[in-house]
Amino acid sequence: MNRFLEFLKQAVAKLGLESKFAAKELTAEEQKSLIAAYEEASGTKFAEDLAAYQAAQKEAAETQAMAEAFKELASIFGKEVTPQTNAEEVISNIKASIDEMKATIGRLGSMSQGDEPQKTLNGPRISISGAHTKEFAFGVQHPMFASDKRWNRIAITGRRDNEASDEESAEFKREFNKYASSLADRYSALVRSNGLESVRKGTADYSLLDDAEIGTQYFVRRQDALIARIDSFPSLSGIFPTRSNIQDGDVLTNVLFQELSQAYQKGHLSKGGYTLQPEKARVHKVMMKYLIEDMTWIEESYLGYLNTSGSDPVKWSMIEWLVLCIAEQLNAEQIERQVLGYRVEPKAGENASGMFASTGVVHRLLSYFDNDRKVLPFFDEELAEYGKADIGDVLEAFMDRLSERVKNSGQYTVYVNAKHKPWFKAWYTATYGTNADFSGVQFKVPNYDNPIVFVPGMKNLKLIFATIPGNIQLLEFVPGERNKMRFQQDLEEVWVSSYWKEGAGVTYSGKKFSSLDELKAADATEQIIFMNWPMTEVDPDATTIDGKTDMFFKTGTNTKATALTDITNAQEDVIYRIEIGDDAYPTTIAKSGKFDQLTAAWSPTKAGEYIKLYCKDGKFYDVERG
Numbered sequence: 001m002n003r004f005l006e007f008l009k010q011a012v013a014k015l016g017l018e019s020k021f022a023a024k025e026l027t028a029e030e031q032k033s034l035i036a037a038y039e040e041a042s043g044t045k046f047a048e049d050l051a052a053y054q055a056a057q058k059e060a061a062e063t064q065a066m067a068e069a070f071k072e073l074a075s076i077f078g079k080e081v082t083p084q085t086n087a088e089e090v091i092s093n094i095k096a097s098i099d100e101m102k103a104t105i106g107r108l109g110s111m112s113q114g115d116e117p118q119k120t121l122n123g124p125r126i127s128i129s130g131a132h133t134k135e136f137a138f139g140v141q142h143p144m145f146a147s148d149k150r151w152n153r154i155a156i157t158g159r160r161d162n163e164a165s166d167e168e169s170a171e172f173k174r175e176f177n178k179y180a181s182s183l184a185d186r187y188s189a190l191v192r193s194n195g196l197e198s199v200r201k202g203t204a205d206y207s208l209l210d211d212a213e214i215g216t217q218y219f220v221r222r223q224d225a226l227i228a229r230i231d232s233f234p235s236l237s238g239i240f241p242t243r244s245n246i247q248d249g250d251v252l253t254n255v256l257f258q259e260l261s262q263a264y265q266k267g268h269l270s271k272g273g274y275t276l277q278p279e280k281a282r283v284h285k286v287m288m289k290y291l292i293e294d295m296t297w298i299e300e301s302y303l304g305y306l307n308t309s310g311s312d313p314v315k316w317s318m319i320e321w322l323v324l325c326i327a328e329q330l331n332a333e334q335i336e337r338q339v340l341g342y343r344v345e346p347k348a349g350e351n352a353s354g355m356f357a358s359t360g361v362v363h364r365l366l367s368y369f370d371n372d373r374k375v376l377p378f379f380d381e382e383l384a385e386y387g388k389a390d391i392g393d394v395l396e397a398f399m400d401r402l403s404e405r406v407k408n409s410g411q412y413t414v415y416v417n418a419k420h421k422p423w424f425k426a427w428y429t430a431t432y433g434t435n436a437d438f439s440g441v442q443f444k445v446p447n448y449d450n451p452i453v454f455v456p457g458m459k460n461l462k463l464i465f466a467t468i469p470g471n472i473q474l475l476e477f478v479p480g481e482r483n484k485m486r487f488q489q490d491l492e493e494v495w496v497s498s499y500w501k502e503g504a505g506v507t508y509s510g511k512k513f514s515s516l517d518e519l520k521a522a523d524a525t526e527q528i529i530f531m532n533w534p535m536t537e538v539d540p541d542a543t544t545i546d547g548k549t550d551m552f553f554k555t556g557t558n559t560k561a562t563a564l565t566d567i568t569n570a571q572e573d574v575i576y577r578i579e580i581g582d583d584a585y586p587t588t589i590a591k592s593g594k595f596d597q598l599t600a601a602w603s604p605t606k607a608g609e610y611i612k613l614y615c616k617d618g619k620f621y622d623v624e625r626g
Helices: 003-015 018-022 028-042 046-076 087-110 150-157 166-192 196-201 214-231 296-306 318-340 361-370 391-403 418-432 516-522
Strands: 251-257 274-280 283-292 413-417 452-455 465-467 472-476 486-490 493-506 544-546 552-554 566-568 576-579 610-616 619-625
Touching: 003 018, 003 028, 003 046, 028 046, 150 166, 150 296, 150 318, 166 196, 166 214, 166 318, 166 486, 166 493, 196 214, 214 318, 274 493, 283 318, 296 318, 318 361, 318 493, 361 472, 361 493, 391 413, 391 418, 391 465, 413 418, 418 452
Parallel strands: 413 452, 544 566, 552 576
Antiparallel strands: 251 274, 283 493, 413 465, 472 493, 486 493, 576 610, 610 619
């Protein structure tokens, strides 16, 4: 018997613990006594002997498994194996069989005939980012990459020896326009054919290009690589789907059925009906116009890019690189606008904030209450404010209100400011005492299964909204239209520009009511969008508001006539909404001082009236009243 087991058996017998040991019912005290008895009898440490015993058992098991594996291999090679065959005999049998197999392969090889292919394809292997050749940059056999073009010589040599001539500049602009237009068309075609996903994954089918010239194959594949790179930029598409081919004013019609089912009866007994509820889509024309005084800064910036290592597997030509740089900047601006944008009609001849080019999700949602009387917010004060200590409790209270008003509340997704994601993590840890894995489905409303989606670009806003996934949509006219950039010459000036249409909307918000009283009477039972009303309350009798604390404000209960004279720390890309909170002394705004650009003085008379403003060059302009 093994030494360890022998001494262990003696210790168990000495203490009279045979039955309890066999039943695995030893108490902690009995285990300590057993270890002490073992060490007294053996003169060694119990823990060390146990570890040595376990290691020996593991080694024995591995040796046995190896022997069985060798026996199986020997059987495969046709050697007889018996239970009495030892490991050395097995290995000897395997070696002999391998030698026989090598000899057989050698004999067969000497008897083989040469392969005769039915068809031979001659040509270089397709690689979208190869080495430069004498004729082409990056080895791409296409006219746009020809080495005699200035921008490609810079890519090949890594230097610019002189200033671009007028003809070289004009050629670059022509080729840029042609390429950008082709790229936009390719992107649109991929969207129409549902091929964009395969381009993202690198699994696109190029079999239709087999008969094309090798340069065309290179060119298309590089275009797809650039599209995949642009498509990898951060976007809201994972939160709100994009709907294409939308013109401003298009109607998205929805059919709402009344109750249809009932108990069975004979005869022609009809029940139910339907109504058509249109939602009008709003998209606005957006543009990018940028003045380029000469080609120098483009070429020098491109050289800096060539000399910088990075994770991008493809080195781009100057034209591709410029498209990529502009697309990246436009994409970042669009993400912010798609969330907090508000369309402000531009003043002729004046630049305006990109946030005012089109209306985003937040202001579109507010319009369903302010303008359309389709969505009634939850005005509960306990839902209007939250922090790190109670964000989870507020979300649960929000879902309590929602579930009281709809039968299918489990289908709803709740959307929250991404800046407050760390708050939710901290609340969860403090509440449940364990730090769970917060990826994916861990973000759910407490005590509900509704997922929480965190939306970027919401500044400090504490807006909570919920709807059925896919209901809120980002709108566009032509897919990829934004990247259809073009150079334009105007006397000595050169402009790069692009034009596109974008917006945000929903497939359905709620039933339209003719008055606020009717909307309130329905108590949010005929809508599928729900939101809180996160207005920061201003101190009573305050004559200024701090614009860095929030975007949406409600005046306090004033004790005297009060006029607003300034919004301090106002940001020029923000729409501020100021709502009257009490009937007694509504805060007014005179058409003077910083507010002298208002269309008229603001003199509200009752709670709930509001004005929307923005700041430019220290002056405030109004864009909406209600």
